[in-house]
Amino acid sequence: MDEVGARIVTDPAAPCCKRQRVQALEGHAVQPHVHCAPLHVQTVFGDRMPGSLEKQIVADLGSVAKMKEDFIRAGATQFGSGWCWLAVRYGRIEVMKTANGENPLVHGATPILGCDVWEHSYYIDYRNRRPDYLKAFVDNLVNWEYVAEMLAAASK
């Protein structure tokens, strides 16, 4: 990793997506840094979703309910540790899952929402009920306003 990359990765004030991107480009394990992605979703929210985001979810994934269903299935079927995602590739929103610390950037997609399905992220509250954790996450914890901002940035 070059000096600039190292500085971005270790600077807690750097935008998390930039740290993620540098990490992915450098091919290092990303999990300590990709954890900053969900920090944006732990404050409010529930079902309020900007119209621009809802419109693209409906166009690309069928409906908001179908998106949630696919997101939960992706996280629940990620064998072992990993993440599930909404990510933008070729201008479309996709539901993805990745193993361990990998993220969609290494598959040519830009993450706009990520959920950690490493056991440590849910075991205390949900034991082995990972699907219940994922449902609680996608129904109650996502800041869809921020996801819409990420979508707009990813679509430029």
Ligand SMILES: [Fe+2]
């Ligand atoms: Fe984690």
